């Protein structure tokens with residue numbers, strides 16, 4: 001029996017047991033209304049879909065991406081089970097500006113994701129090494145429309 005769990009499965013189990021996604025849904029819907037976000041929105045660290053899948057169920061149009069294939073496999077299973085099958089994109093943050101130059105009115109980078117930059121696929125040995133932060137943020141900024149927003153939590 002394979003007892004090794006990928007962090008995607010661990011994260012997913014943890015989120016289901018220990019958290020309440022409705023708080024995130026409210027955290028998105030209120031400000032998005034207030035800021036009158038009408039253009040395309042990207043969740044660039046969608047992970048297993050925590051909160052974002054609920055937003056898709058509510059009819060919000062959100063492009064979903066993540067840099068980890070295993071996370072996206074779990075996301076696809078979750079979004080399908082929730083009745084909103086989505087096609088997520090495998091994209092690292094430093095690729096966003098090239099893939100989507102100045103496209104999005106709002107980019108979400110949620111769930112403390114910057115603190116876990118590249119940690120999931122073990123690209124970094126030391127998760128507290130923030131030397132690539134500028135590269136990560138530049139990728140995100142380059143994909144935002146002039147006057148658009150970046151939401152980081």
Ligand SMILES: C[S@@+](CC[C@H](N)C(=O)[O-])C[C@H]1O[C@@H](n2cnc3c(N)ncnc32)[C@H](O)[C@@H]1O
Nearest residue numbers: 045047050067068092093110111113117118120
């Ligand atoms: C802590 S999880 C948060 C996931 C989700 N937003 C949530 O709230 O559950 C961090 C996510 O950031 C993604 N990530 C880390 N480094 C990345 C990078 N360089 N480019 C794209 N995604 C990255 C990971 O694959 C992971 O899915």
